[in-house]
Amino acid sequence: MKRLIPLLFLAGCYSELPHNYEFEKRQYTSNEIKVTLVEHNSYAEVRKAYTDYTKKPAPRTLIAFSEINPKFCIVHTIKPEIDFQPKYVGHEIAHCFYGQWHPSSEAK
Numbered sequence: 040m041k042r043l044i045p046l047l048f049l050a051g052c053y054s055e056l057p058h059n060y061e062f063e064k065r066q067y068t069s070n071e072i073k074v075t076l077v078e079h080n081s082y083a084e085v086r087k088a089y090t091d092y093t094k095k096p097a098p099r100t101l102i103a104f105s106e107i108n109p110k111f112c113i114v115h116t117i118k119p120e121i122d123f124q125p126k127y128v129g130h131e132i133a134h135c136f137y138g139q140w141h142p143s144s145e146a147k
């Protein structure tokens with residue numbers, strides 16, 4: 040039986056960077072994609088989810104991240120009732136459609 044390994048990338052986005060990220064280049068284009076939103080109760084929870092997923096410490100300035108794949112995408116961000124930041128959600132959804140579109144600003 041052939042085992043399929045999903046193509047999966049990570050996009051972590053940081054509050055310390057200017058939010059006006061430049062669109063550098065698309066990693067892929069996916070016009071139809073399944074998106075799952077995971078809402079967290081705090082930025083500490085967002086960072087914990089990042090660490091659980093990557094097995095690496097999360098930068099203190101991490102505010103959202105996405106598990107991205109051309110077929111499905113999982114966006115992690117804070118609940119809007121706690122800190123309404125639609126620009127973060129939009130930024131992460133752009134990762135779902137284009138992959139890592141700001142590679143020079145990705146996690147080091």
Ligand SMILES: [Zn+2]
Binds near residue numbers: 051130134141
């Ligand atoms: Zn980003």
